[in-house]
Amino acid sequence: MLKLEALSVFYGGIHALRGIDMEVPDGKIITLIGANGAGKSTMLNSIVGLVKPASGTITWDGGDITRGDPRDIVSRGLVLIPEGRHVFPNLTVDENLTLGAYSRNDKAGIKKDRERCFELFPRLKERIHQHAGTLSGGEQQMLAVARGLMSSPKILMLDEPSLGLAPLVSKMIFDIIQEINKNGTTILLIEQNAHAALEISDYAYVLETGIITMQNTGAVLLKDDNIRKAYLGEGQ
Numbered sequence: 001m002l003k004l005e006a007l008s009v010f011y012g013g014i015h016a017l018r019g020i021d022m023e024v025p026d027g028k029i030i031t032l033i034g035a036n037g038a039g040k041s042t043m044l045n046s047i048v049g050l051v052k053p054a055s056g057t058i059t060w061d062g063g064d065i066t067r068g069d070p071r072d073i074v075s076r077g078l079v080l081i082p083e084g085r086h087v088f089p090n091l092t093v094d095e096n097l098t099l100g101a102y103s104r105n106d107k108a109g110i111k112k113d114r115e116r117c118f119e120l121f122p123r124l125k126e127r128i129h130q131h132a133g134t135l136s137g138g139e140q141q142m143l144a145v146a147r148g149l150m151s152s153p154k155i156l157m158l159d160e161p162s163l164g165l166a167p168l169v170s171k172m173i174f175d176i177i178q179e180i181n182k183n184g185t186t187i188l189l190i191e192q193n194a195h196a197a198l199e200i201s202d203y204a205y206v207l208e209t210g211i212i213t214m215q216n217t218g219a220v221l222l223k224d225d226n227i228r229k230a231y232l233g234e235g236q
């Protein structure tokens with residue numbers, strides 16, 4: 001279980017997270033929705049040690065990881081696929097995947113995960129020697145997810161994986177997130193596409209200017225009038 005308690009983050013004078021309490025139980029899909037600038041990316045960056053909170057605690061498997069070293073946090077199985085498609089454009093698909101496994105030395109496990117990536121993303125297999133920078137936007141997002149999987153995550157955190165993707169590709173990414181979860185990986189998802197995200201979520205949190213204003217199961221939030229108006233584009 002990943003747990004955030006009273007987490008507070010400042011950027012200079014900007015109070016970006018104002019006392020966040022959140023739980024991500026093992027094996028679940030947990031979603032965070034919120035408008036631009038609400039603090040969603042700040043939260044994920046704090047979990048992986050890229051942003052240092054001013055106060056509050058982050059615990060993982062009962063151990064305190066607040067303000068930890070990002071490399072150490074990755075090696076404990078918390079993996080972030082950041083906003084935007086961060087692939088290495090001048091490296092091939094194959095080389096990008098190899099880099100995803102840089103912190104591991106279990107050769108057999110790496111080989112197995114590589115095969116699993118190609119099962120999940122046959123398109124990447126067809127393009128194994130292609131430079132990542134020449135892949136389409138959707139293919140680059142697939143590669144970003146696949147590279148995250150190569151580090152054998154216990155929790156996979158995805159910051160807006162469907163941003164800018166065509167509906168069919170976006171649906172495929174959501175299907176794959178569910179598939180990854182069924183294979184035992186916990187998911188913490190940030191999404192602008194609130195409808196698709198809530199549909200696959202066990203539980204979801206709504207973040208507004210640094211504060212959690214609502215939380216419930218995905219199914220309940222999908223039916224909530226305020227959520228429908230604010231995040232699902234209905235009744236406007």
Ligand SMILES: Nc1ncnc2c1ncn2[C@@H]1O[C@H](COP(=O)(O)OP(=O)(O)OP(=O)(O)O)[C@@H](O)[C@H]1O
Pocket residue numbers: 011012014016034035036037038039040041042043083
């Ligand atoms: N490095 C930084 N320095 C100063 N302010 C920052 C920094 N990073 C984020 N902020 C500010 O903190 C607030 C939260 O930003 P954050 O990126 O976490 O929002 P977000 O919910 O991920 O938004 P989006 O949906 O647009 O990605 C914003 O007001 C942003 O301008």
Ligand SMILES: [Mg+2]
Pocket residue numbers: 040041042083159
């Ligand atoms: Mg963001």
